[in-house]
Amino acid sequence: MKGPSYKNEIVVGLFIIFALVVFFAMTFIIRGSTGVSPYYVNTEFANVSGLEIGSPVLVQGFRVGRVIDMTAGIDKKGEATVVVTSKVARKIPIHKDASVALVQQGFIGDKRLEIDPGTKEAGEIENYDTVRSIPPTDLTVFLADAQEMVADLKATLANTRALTEDKDRIAKIDATIANIEESTARLSAIIEENRESIRDTVENVEKLSVRTLEIADKTEAKVLAIAESTEALVKEIRETREALDKRAAKLMDKADTIGENTNILMVSTREEIKALSDKLLLATDNINDILGQVNRGQGTIGALVKDPQPFDELQESITALRSLLVQQRGEYFYDTKLGYETAPSQPPATTDGVN
Numbered sequence: 001m002k003g004p005s006y007k008n009e010i011v012v013g014l015f016i017i018f019a020l021v022v023f024f025a026m027t028f029i030i031r032g033s034t035g036v037s038p039y040y041v042n043t044e045f046a047n048v049s050g051l052e053i054g055s056p057v058l059v060q061g062f063r064v065g066r067v068i069d070m071t072a073g074i075d076k077k078g079e080a081t082v083v084v085t086s087k088v089a090r091k092i093p094i095h096k097d098a099s100v101a102l103v104q105q106g107f108i109g110d111k112r113l114e115i116d117p118g119t120k121e122a123g124e125i126e127n128y129d130t131v132r133s134i135p136p137t138d139l140t141v142f143l144a145d146a147q148e149m150v151a152d153l154k155a156t157l158a159n160t161r162a163l164t165e166d167k168d169r170i171a172k173i174d175a176t177i178a179n180i181e182e183s184t185a186r187l188s189a190i191i192e193e194n195r196e197s198i199r200d201t202v203e204n205v206e207k208l209s210v211r212t213l214e215i216a217d218k219t220e221a222k223v224l225a226i227a228e229s230t231e232a233l234v235k236e237i238r239e240t241r242e243a244l245d246k247r248a249a250k251l252m253d254k255a256d257t258i259g260e261n262t263n264i265l266m267v268s269t270r271e272e273i274k275a276l277s278d279k280l281l282l283a284t285d286n287i288n289d290i291l292g293q294v295n296r297g298q299g300t301i302g303a304l305v306k307d308p309q310p311f312d313e314l315q316e317s318i319t320a321l322r323s324l325l326v327q328q329r330g331e332y333f334y335d336t337k338l339g340y341e342t343a344p345s346q347p348p349a350t351t352d353g354v355n
Contacts, residue, residue, distance in 0.1 A: 038065065039088040040127045043100040043113070044073065044081045046135070050111035051084065051102060057113045059092045067113065085128075086113060094131070097122040101134040 045051075048070060057065040065088035073083045088094065095118035103114050115131070125131065191198065 037090060039090060039094055039125065041086045041088055041094065041100070041115070041125070042128055042130045043084045043086070043133045044075060044130065045084060045102060045133050046079070046081055048082045048084060048102065048111070050104065051113075055110070055112055057086045057088055057115065059088070059094070059115045059117055062092065064089045064091050084113070088115070092117055094125050095119055095122040096125050096129070098125065099132045099134050
């Protein structure tokens with residue numbers, strides 16, 4: 001049989017196992033890892049003084065990891081850098097527009113990394129992506145600036161002390177203050193003496209403002225009326241222009257038609273003129289040919305023109321006819337006036353024994 005000691009051993013064993021589980025869980029938490037696919041983040045720094053492997057990594061003030069490696073490198077400008085690799089739990093998503101700052105934890109010089117996780121729109125980083133770094137704020141620089149400020153404050157206090165100890169300057173300042181007080185008193189007296197005038201001036205200004213507003217209202221109404229009239233006029237002009245455009249389009253169509261008809265008429269007229277010219281040229285050639293034949297004495301007319309015999313014979317015939325008419329005894333005789341008159345009654349003359 002198993003006694004009570006056996007049960008105690010079992011309880012002790014279970015307690016030891018529970019303690020080991022708690023120990024390892026706390027170790028993972030402290031070291032910044034939960035064992036579930038952590039981030040491995042690279043960051044380049046020009047100076048990592050005070051940062052060591054194992055230094056904590058925080059996201060928004062919450063510890064999520066630690067520094068696991070630091071390696072010397074060269075950046076794109078050829079300057080020496082230190083690439084810091086951090087192991088970060090995925091408790092808070094880290095995005096591609098995240099930034100890492102090297103922050104001093106206290107005056108003893110220990111450093112830590114603080115990560116700004118960025119925005120969701122940029123997308124989540126992959127393992128060993130390089131995240132932009134922010135230069136650290138050095139307390140020595142801050143102290144140096146503070147010392148400069150203290151020195152400036154001391155100089156200001158010294159100048160103030162020197163100013164307060166200079167009696168002549170203080171007297172001038174007092175005189176200036178007295179002059180200002182006197183000028184203020186005079187201005188108050190002038191305002192008091194001219195209060196009524198100032199009040200009237202203010203009232204006039206108010207009335208002028210009201211009148212100006214009324215004029216502005218009337219002017220606005222007139223401007224609106226002019227604008228409406230102008231708009232109506234523009235509309236009428238636009239309609240008139242559209243009507244004129246339509247009429248112009250019709251006239252252009254008619255002009256195109258007239259142009260086409262004119263072109264056709266010109267072409268036909270040109271052809272008719274050409275045909276008439278050809279006929280005139282042909283007739284001219286024929287007349288020239290006939291005149292040439294006449295000049296050469298060819299044909300009837302040419303023979304009449306070139307040969308004088310027919311005219312001579314015609315002259316002889318006329319002369320014989322005239323003699324015959326003179327000698328003829330008849331009812332008429334021919335006189336030199338180329339006319340015919342009635343002859344007087346007389347006995348016929350005898351010629352050569354013939355009655």
